[in-house]
Amino acid sequence: MKELIAPTGRTRVVREPHRASHERAVIYGILDEGLVCHVGFRVEGQPYVIPTMFARVGEEIYFHGSAASRMLRNLSSGLPVCVTVTLVDGLVLARSVFNHSMNYRSVVALGTATLMDGPGEKLAALRAFTEKILPGRWEEARQPNEKELKATSILRLGLTEVSAKVRVGPVEDDAEDYALNVWAGVIPLRMVAGDPERDARCNASMAAPGYVERFGHTER
């Protein structure tokens, strides 16, 4: 049976509810594929939305807070946030402008983020960021020292109030528009990796590690 994360009044999808998913596997799949999340929070009446790196670990997501020092000021009791991850899969060209759309998969997670405190916790989060994208990198690169851990701010958010929204598949036109002589279809979009560019100060005989080569050949 598909396991669900029960929707709340705030995560029930009001607009286009047939595109909503509350399946844990769907939600986690989108989060695990995304490279960047957008974190929303509020400072003195003004919303801010900041892109940052993140990783899901179990039923939580960890995200970098250092990109937004503004976030951290009022954080003693936690900060209400929304973390959104969006994957763009295609442009949908209907016969009518009104039915133009995109294929996409997105997750919206609501709740109160708290700061990760201990160096052990932070180390685990940084490891998750690295290993999510490049499994093997953590053991090869120089790991963070005490000073670097102190300089790193990481926030955690439990995935208790979270939903996905997905549009997939072909054009959906109004019945009477199918007779129009207008090209319709989908332009698929995806993120691809180019050839790795070795740093100029690396030994020129050093081959790119397997996880770098594989990254470029993984569908995303």
Add this chain to the structure above:
Amino acid sequence: MKELIAPTGRTRVVREPHRASHERAVIYGILDEGLVCHVGFRVEGQPYVIPTMFARVGEEIYFHGSAASRMLRNLSSGLPVCVTVTLVDGLVLARSVFNHSMNYRSVVALGTATLMDGPGEKLAALRAFTEKILPGRWEEARQPNEKELKATSILRLGLTEVSAKVRVGPVEDDAEDYALNVWAGVIPLRMVAGDPERDARCNASMAAPGYVERFGHTER
């Protein structure tokens, strides 16, 4: 001379200020390349971040509000929002985990969004959405009728309080880490279009329009 949009206390980049740009051309370039924006707003103490389509027209951005009916409830006097556009350009693998990064270009626009009212205004906005991505599509597709215009919610935000943040270029390691025998470099990332998928109910002899073919061959 480069034209700047003067930073305010809220758009001055605090973290990594050397990556900030307040150049109008840089900001507009990022906005015009982005397919999706993330809109942040607040309802009953909870921030929300919703992905949606948008277009820049002159010194404003227009974005779809229908995706977030929540946004519109309190809108009579305008809604404080943050609209963020992020382009991911690459993964930066430093010799140390701490200096791992991404190459990216992002824009953060702050202000008060208002609802576009008149059918003429809305038509112009829908035209901008379409023509931004697929120049020529507007004239070919069936344009919105009165009922569809009524069903469409579009918000506008003036680009008066806006800044860009850009990371570009190679790895930056700490001086002493360059001696480490660790592969370092950049994995470039970009969004690419696959072959257009003609709708099953289109006449099979109908070739994809020029703007569809060109979309796939445009760097983005």
